[in-house]
Amino acid sequence: MAVRARPIDCNGNHSLPYLDLDPNLTYRIRVVNTGSLAGFTLRFQEENLQLIQLDGGIDVEPQSQKSATSAGILFPGQRMDLILRRSPEVDDQAPSSLTIDLDQGCFKYPNPALTPSHTFPIYYNNPSIPESNINPSAPAPIPNDTFHIDIERASSTSSLLASIPAKAQQTHVVYTKIEKLARLSNIPYGFFNRTTWKPQADPPIPLISLPRHQWDRNQLAVVTGPEPEWVDLIVNNLDEGPHPFHLHGHNFYVLFIHKASIGWGSYNPFQDAFPPGLSLPSASSDPEYTPYDLTRAILRDTVQIPSRGYAVLRFRADNPGVWLFHCHIAWHLASGMAMVVDVLGDIEGEWAHSALNL
Template identity: 40%
Template sequence: MSRKRSGNASEILLPEATPNSTTPRPRTKRNILIFAIISFLTIGSILLAHTQGHEPYTAEDGARGGRYLLHPEAHVDRQATTITLGWTVTSGLRRPDGVLKHVYLINGVFPGPTIEARSGDRVVVKVKNELVDEELSLHWHGLSMRGWNDQDGAVGITSSPITAGDSFTYDFRIEDTQHGTFWYHAHSAVQRADGLFGGLVVHKPRSRGSSRSLPAEHLVIVQDWYHRTAGEALEFYTHLGGFGNEPVPDSILVNGRGAYNCSDAVPARPLDCEPIDDRDATIELDRNRENVLRVINAGAYAGIGLSIENVVLKPLAVDGGHAVVGTAASRVKFLHPGERVNVLVEPTIIGDSHLEVTLDSSTFNYPNPALTPVHHFPVLAYGKPKQRRAGIQKEEMNLQALTSSPASSNILPSQADMTFVLYSITQKLARLDNVPHGFINNTSWRPQLSPLITMDRALWDKHQFVPHIPYNESSPKWVDLVLNNLDEESHPFHLHGNDFYVLSKYSSSWNWGSYNPYEQDQPPGGSYDFESPLKKDTVLVPRRGYAVLRFRADNPGIWMLHCHVMWHLATGMAMAFEVS
């Protein structure tokens, strides 16, 4: 007979002596020695595997409750490798904030597993669609996908959706020069708003022999949250009775968790709500070193502002790791859907605190009595408290006013080779049943049955607005996008496959504030910024205004440009560029 003794990562079976047994009773000291040796070797092998990056960390490795602790130490010193993952997409009933709702799950978790990688890694993700009667596709937001245009995941442009019951393997390589905070999300229907997304962090390799200490890094995925399904919210937006008003969210989640006050529910929309009072910490800060928050706005509609009690936050980088010049402030706002920011928590806090998340309600066209626009999430700290470090502090830092260091724009030419003037607007037209549709240059986008990259251009229908940019490998063209916004609210636009420099932004308080460089000598609001333009892949184009974006067309393929507000994309505010 045997008795089982458990170690930290293994189990040892020892013979059980009985009065009639011929097996000698083992010695206690010998057992302890064997147990110690095996446990040491097992734990050591696990640590070595993680250190060498053979098994990529996911959020579950560092998350307890809602905490997402990242592991740069497992990636910055290793060689580039292949990360192979297997994901099964399903849906299920969950209570992210206490309200029961169907959400999308990847391998049974929401949000989906976090991918941690380093520059130069190859990523292979086999996705099995086990949804009932739903297609899906995943987009790798912010990655250049250079050489991997057909893996970009934009249904109707570069990809066909994965039909129910089928599988597809995404296979691409991260560029050697890319690092920063990215994410992946559904690029089919409106599934992103119901949770089909996750974090993707690409760590920058550390110089060989470098001994610089690494900060504690925390992934913070913030989103506005709807208690009805995204399909129901879209139906409201496109119904005549909605009068073209975007659906206002009901709650806020951080890393898929929240705490909705059930008493805020309105009788007209009854909820299955259970109070959530005892929540684990959203963030756990290490007082013994610097802490960096990698913040993603994964929401469908609203911008978000952040603050942590008793600390200041200093912006370090935006989107795909593009360094910024920013002043430490008590509060940073607003980060809009699709945008990311890395902020340094400065200094370490003395005691436990809370993260305050505020929704930007300035774009809401009607009040939602079920929504409390400011939510608080627990923040814990461990380690010995340190003296508060003095620093420049402002009450508030406007993330839309950040600039980059002057050196980052040295490659910019004084003139672009090509300029496209674009006009985006939401319209309700009789010929389209008076429901809101998004337009860019009089074209409202709809996906065709086959992705554009598989079709001859002559077969593209009237819903495809895709200007052509000639590709020159030895001397790629510089392209200006003058993106005018004719609406009364701002639009966060995302360009697939490319980063761009924001040369100018302007919003008018009394007219439409549009800009056409073919008709106007100077842009309203001032000249282009060539000294410290911000580099991004998602930009907020202000209401009644414009943004001038300059990018280098050195990445062949068909790349989508669209508003990242879920309801605007779903109703046609999208186009693409063909670089070939």
């Protein structure tokens, strides 16, 4: 990143950053996508990866594939922890590299100035390799994928999944989209239902310090009530592009994600008999029946919801506060693609419950 203290001349010749590793050591690497738009994938040429955690310390079920060389896609706001090992079949003196590939799903139009793939050399601190032979400016060999870890298909460990109830005690439905409206001068604004979020301004006091009847019209809220309860939040993305959504204050289980091949692909359990994208169930009188495969759920705090799709998120509303739920693409949040989740507050303002189900 170019900053004032460290400018980057894109037309000049500069040494590539590189990794200096010891072939006899195992490394734990935490990768954070601090970008404002695109996801990315990491690809290693001569190293094996093991995914162990997502989103800052949430354990995942160990992968059966032991020779993975790439992992992703990691979307804005998401994190992953990897164990990195030099492949035992590779000579310690063999060159290696790391390639970072940007996900093209967020780029609607071609950009000739964009280089979506960057490769960086990896050097090993091996006494048999003279330091004079290390040339950071030399082009690095491009990795060839052998096996890939799709982190969107990972599941949490069985101990984490054991706490998911078959049914939630509350269900809330929201729809999100960026729209240009004449009443807003045709400027793009992000919406949840019919509300585009802005910080509380009238009066300009933190929401948690105000009774709900004094919140201004820019605050759409899911109100979970005064007691801890399990909540299903169904988020319908009506946009032609995906959105990475992040919830503050809580982790949530991602029970199901669906992208429609045609139409909008939204889901409203108050109107639809069954979630789109799932196989129709056989008749069941079991009151604990759930259409979701809870053994494949993943606990996260940021989820990528595809265009014209939806996600079913289940969380335990037990952390008191007024928490922001928002798109992690910077200008989508700035445009108002956010809402709040009011947890363990007072029961005043039940209008918020019903408004979400319109």
